[in-house]
Amino acid sequence: MTRRPLAVVVDLDDTLYPQAEYLAGAAVAVGAAATAAGVDGARVHEALVRELAAGSDAGGTIDRALLAAGVPAAELPLLVPGLVAAFTGFQPERLSPYPGVAAGLRALAAVAPLGCLTDGNPVIQDAKLAATGLLPLLPVVLVTDTLGGRAARKPAPVGLLALAEALGVPADRVLVIGDRPGKDVAVAAAVGARAVRIRQGEYASAPDEPRAEAVVDSFPAAVDVALGLLDGAVVPA
């Protein structure tokens, strides 16, 4: 038998809000910075949108976009730092959470310790969270990169272990809610915890590997599953 979870950890990008909205704005900011640096900003913007669509968490995205936009490789060392700064410094004014997210977070926080575990540049993740307006509803937020850069990103267990400790529960009694099997479900599995996967956003069609305890189509549906588990329902292991 699997013991019931005692706390809930939610992912941020494509779990609480559609990350595509943020990426579109950041790409515009990079295009503008490219124009200011004397290269064809429209082409750079177009190439960056394509690169981001191919996989938004790969490194070297801006380098590849510049090359794709026809910028000679020799000019990259001069251009890239400024464009990376434009990307990381992009402060979205507002990012719209998925429907029902604020109410769902309130419902979870009412019955269990609640935290957010997110990967990425801490400056960027903080700006995203602020723009969603959800920060007051998330008592504890941990950006994995603050624990050791990319190596600390999910599914490395270090972030979930630290967050569970901050929430005051054993890591294997946390329920993770997230959109990516390879990160959110996998990090839960890495510490013996359970996970609910939401099929939405960039990875909506990724295979269920590893398999989550439940797969749903929206944040409110994940909250319903979580509330049932927190309530003491005992599910066969």
Ligand SMILES: [Mg+2]
């Ligand atoms: Mg995500």
